[in-house]
Amino acid sequence: MLPPLLLQTAAPADDLAQYIPIIAMLLIGGGIAAGLVVFVSIIGRRKVSLVKGTPFEAGSVPVHGAWRRVHVRYYVVALLFIVFDLEAVFLVIWAPLLQELGLYGLVVMGLFVLLLAIGLAYEWGKGALNWHENESREVSSRS
Amino acid sequence: MTEAVLFWILAVLAVIGGIGVIASRRAMYSAMSLVWTLFCLASLYVLLRAHLLAALQVLVYAGAIMMLFVFVVMLLSMTDEEKGKARASGYGIAGSLAAGTILVGVAFAVAGQPSPEGPLAVGTVRAVALELYTEHVLAFQVTAVLLLAAIIGATVVAIRRI
Amino acid sequence: MNIFQSIGDQLIGWLFEVDPATWPYTYLVYALLIALGGGLTFGFVAIFAGPVTWVERRVAGRMMSRIGPNRVGPQGVLQWLCDGLKCWMKEDLVPACADRPLFRFAPYLVFGGMFGTFAVLPFGANIVATELNVGILYLLAVTGFVVIGMLMAGWGSNSKWAMFGGIRSAAQLVSYEIPVAFALMTVVLVAGSMSLQELVLGQGGMPWEWFVFRNPFLFAAFFLFFTAAIAEGNRTPFDLPEAESELVAGYNVEYSGMRYLFFMFAEWANLWVMSAIATVAFLGGWQIPGVSPEVIAASEGWTFVGWQALSVAIFVAKASVLVFFVIQLRWTLPRLRIDQLMVTCWKYLVPLSLACILGVLVLMLLIPEGSLVDMLLRVVMLAVGLAIAITYLRKVRATYLATRETYRNMEGKDQWYPAYRLP
Numbered sequence: 001m002l003p004p005l006l007l008q009t010a011a012p013a014d015d016l017a018q019y020i021p022i023i024a025m026l027l028i029g030g031g032i033a034a035g036l037v038v039f040v041s042i043i044g045r046r047k048v049s050l051v052k053g054t055p056f057e058a059g060s061v062p063v064h065g066a067w068r069r070v071h072v073r074y075y076v077v078a079l080l081f082i083v084f085d086l087e088a089v090f091l092v093i094w095a096p097l098l099q100e101l102g103l104y105g106l107v108v109m110g111l112f113v114l115l116l117a118i119g120l121a122y123e124w125g126k127g128a129l130n131w132h133e134n135e136s137r138e139v140s141s142r143s
Numbered sequence: 144m145t146e147a148v149l150f151w152i153l154a155v156l157a158v159i160g161g162i163g164v165i166a167s168r169r170a171m172y173s174a175m176s177l178v179w180t181l182f183c184l185a186s187l188y189v190l191l192r193a194h195l196l197a198a199l200q201v202l203v204y205a206g207a208i209m210m211l212f213v214f215v216v217m218l219l220s221m222t223d224e225e226k227g228k229a230r231a232s233g234y235g236i237a238g239s240l241a242a243g244t245i246l247v248g249v250a251f252a253v254a255g256q257p258s259p260e261g262p263l264a265v266g267t268v269r270a271v272a273l274e275l276y277t278e279h280v281l282a283f284q285v286t287a288v289l290l291l292a293a294i295i296g297a298t299v300v301a302i303r304r305i
Numbered sequence: 306m307n308i309f310q311s312i313g314d315q316l317i318g319w320l321f322e323v324d325p326a327t328w329p330y331t332y333l334v335y336a337l338l339i340a341l342g343g344g345l346t347f348g349f350v351a352i353f354a355g356p357v358t359w360v361e362r363r364v365a366g367r368m369m370s371r372i373g374p375n376r377v378g379p380q381g382v383l384q385w386l387c388d389g390l391k392c393w394m395k396e397d398l399v400p401a402c403a404d405r406p407l408f409r410f411a412p413y414l415v416f417g418g419m420f421g422t423f424a425v426l427p428f429g430a431n432i433v434a435t436e437l438n439v440g441i442l443y444l445l446a447v448t449g450f451v452v453i454g455m456l457m458a459g460w461g462s463n464s465k466w467a468m469f470g471g472i473r474s475a476a477q478l479v480s481y482e483i484p485v486a487f488a489l490m491t492v493v494l495v496a497g498s499m500s501l502q503e504l505v506l507g508q509g510g511m512p513w514e515w516f517v518f519r520n521p522f523l524f525a526a527f528f529l530f531f532t533a534a535i536a537e538g539n540r541t542p543f544d545l546p547e548a549e550s551e552l553v554a555g556y557n558v559e560y561s562g563m564r565y566l567f568f569m570f571a572e573w574a575n576l577w578v579m580s581a582i583a584t585v586a587f588l589g590g591w592q593i594p595g596v597s598p599e600v601i602a603a604s605e606g607w608t609f610v611g612w613q614a615l616s617v618a619i620f621v622a623k624a625s626v627l628v629f630f631v632i633q634l635r636w637t638l639p640r641l642r643i644d645q646l647m648v649t650c651w652k653y654l655v656p657l658s659l660a661c662i663l664g665v666l667v668l669m670l671l672i673p674e675g676s677l678v679d680m681l682l683r684v685v686m687l688a689v690g691l692a693i694a695i696t697y698l699r700k701v702r703a704t705y706l707a708t709r710e711t712y713r714n715m716e717g718k719d720q721w722y723p724a725y726r727l728p
Binding site: 074093124 | 309310339340342343344346347393394395396397398399400401402403412413416417420421423424425434435436437441442443445460462463464465466467468472475476479480482483486487489490493494497498499553558559562563564567644647648651652655656659662666669
């Protein structure tokens with residue numbers, strides 16, 4: 001006979017033990033992956049040749065390396081991401097408290113979201129969200 | 144005891160990452176070392192029972208901010224000639240001095256503090272959020288203005304004609 | 306206290322009949338159990354990722370009026386083993402001008418980031434490795450490692466295709482993380498907690514108790530979440546990072562052998578992860594219809610184990626339906642262009658998900674839970690959901706019948722696979 005387990009709905013906040021499985025998971029996942037790669041590289045034969053070492057370019061010989069400048073639009077995406085990521089974080093920690101804070105909480109968050117919505121609207125209006133707005137500035141293909 | 148051991152391991156790992164950030168010749172290595180440092184710092188926050196801060200550290204810094212750094216590194220894509228030779232210029236000395244001063248200051252500030260006893264309940268989502276939305280609500284709103292400025296700045300950078 | 310500790314305590318008490326608190330080897334048992342749990346999860350990922358590739362290829366074959374892999378084993382079910390074995394045999398190539406450390410390390414980061422999400426996924430009533438009260442934030446944070454891993458792979462390869470694939474993947478993943486976070490916000494609002502287990506407990510076993518059918522805005526949020534999650538998982542129609550027709554393969558062009566296998570692992574397991582999160586957040590998770598969590602907690606012995614097994618089965622069944630749906634989607638829709646992809650995210654999904662949050666807020670304030678209007682709304686939404694599902698099934702059936710008819714007319718005899726011979 002197995003004795004009953006308790007249904008743990010909420011782990012106590014002050015408990016480092018809840019992070020052990022996460023660390024273990026990352027270590028085991030990474031460990032098995034690395035172990036397999038090493039194992040295969042040990043049993044496998046390795047032969048280096050010029051052609052094998054060339055980056056794949058569908059048969060043609062690469063004319064230069066790939067570390068060229070990328071377009072500035074990726075920077076815009078990253079910045080937008082940071083802004084909205086922060087907004088999401090603020091929203092997510094605010095959500096469980098909504099019942100407590102009541103209307104006050106609603107106003108506070110409303111103002112916050114409104115400001116960021118203005119930012120998004122500004123980007124939209126200026127066309128910064130259009131990926132191909134400034135096609136001629138594709139730096140990575142030239143230079 | 145376990146915590147002290149964990150703290151020292153993580154602290155040393157974080158410092159190693161920090162050294163990697165300034166010692167790497169390749170900007171991409173510096174960025175990756177920074178990811179490592181930030182991850183170690185998040186683990187230190189977990190030791191402090193600052194669960195929310197730990198999650199945010201990984202989510203916002205190791206995730207979002209690092210993305211921006213990596214994109215900027217790729218955007219600039221400096222070649223070795225452009226970077227020039229490593230040199231111990233006045234900047235290096237001034238930077239070391241400043242860092243040393245801060246280190247000494249922090250050490251003095253921390254040494255005077257008594258270490259808290261018993262479990263802390265200040266790092267949970269609830270505690271932080273309550274504090275943030277009542278006590279520090281002005282700072283929270285100013286954050287929105289700051290983020291708005293960041294959006295507008297990015298637009299100005301990216302669009303040729305405003 | 307997590308599941309490993311409670312199982313460990315009971316195992317010790319059961320097998321050795323000593324008090325786990327004072328027994329010296331307790332931590333050894335915990336460690337062994339955690340290792341076992343990790344190994345089981347890895348096994349699950351492998352067992353899921355492998356056969357699903359076969360299922361996907363058979364479904365693709367069916368949808369394209371061809372057969373698909375059918376040589377290795379009965380109906381080709383062992384095809385995935387061959388594919389896996391092939392990767393074991395391959396040489397682990399590193400391009401000559403690649404950045405070796407980054408190139409080598411990237412697959413672990415991508416795989417680890419995906420594998421880490423399994424730590425908080427509640428598979429059953431008690432079958433969850435750990436329960437963080439910052440569960441949703443943890444999920445979003447771990448996804449960040451996948452992004453960094455892809456950037457590392459793309460940049461470290463020093464190949465133009467890989468580079469473009471890498472930065473595009475990164476841009477896509479981070480952009481679609483915003484709608485995912487916002488859509489999950491709606492359920493966090495309703496459940497009042499960020500822990501995934503609490504999200505499940507906030508719902509019930511019956512469909513009208515699920516979050517998705519609670520009100521129109523949650524219903525919309527489910528579709529927004531699922532769309533964005535498909536993009537997060539790099540699946541068609543958002544599989545730009547590995548668009549074979551324009552980028553050859555994306556960030557993993559230069560990889561071969563085991564490292565390539567782990568990228569593929571991560572991708573296929575991601576299919577599971579996103580379906581599982583959708584199930585947990587919107588579709589009632591592991592909740593057994595008609596059995597409340599208290600009943601499960603109060604049960605003893607093998608009854609308890611039975612409930613656990615049933616809850617896992619229900620969870621897996623729900624998630625599998627979504628997985629199958631995503632597979633079908635891949636062979637139905639064309640791929641988006643990169644500019645369309647970004648516009649879809651920032652101009653449609655983000656504002657719409659914000660509107661969903663607003664709507665959920667308003668409805669939460671206006672309609673108290675359990676009131677007549679609330680019940681009515683749930684029934685109406687359930688009816689809408691059922692109507693959509695039935696329409697979908699009828700369309701699939703009509704297409705199937707039409708194709709069979711075409712074959713009959715073409716060949717003069719019934720050469721089509723019967724429907725039951727799935728896939």
